[in-house]
Amino acid sequence: MSIRIRRVYEPPEPEDGVRVLVDRLWPRGVSKDAARVDEWPKALTPSTELRRWYHAGEGSYEEFAGRYEAELAAPEAAELLDHVRELTRKGPVTLLTAAKTPEESHAAVLKRLLG
Structure with a gap:
């Protein structure tokens, strides 16, 4: 089992296998052809509220991870x-x-939950 994390802005590589976009919003400046995304499961991404909370700097990464794991239980x-x-x-x-x-x-x- 091989799971990698890469920035969507990096060019695809043969060893990527299935490419899964795990962001709720499409990344700016990247065409769908260039991204070569195979799957985009939006319901697997953090909620808008959680994303905004984390990016506002209101909590630690550990707290974000715990809240996100709770969302993944839905x-x-x-x-x-x-x-x-x-x-x-x-x-x-x-x-x-x-x-x-x-x-x-x-x-x-x-990645941690899948591994």
């Missing part, structure tokens, strides 16, 4: 998480995000 998000987990059993999966620091983003939480 039925639709849990089903999508299982779907992506199933993809990882078939081959490599790359989680794509526009986050400037992917290691402290929701993509890192997803």
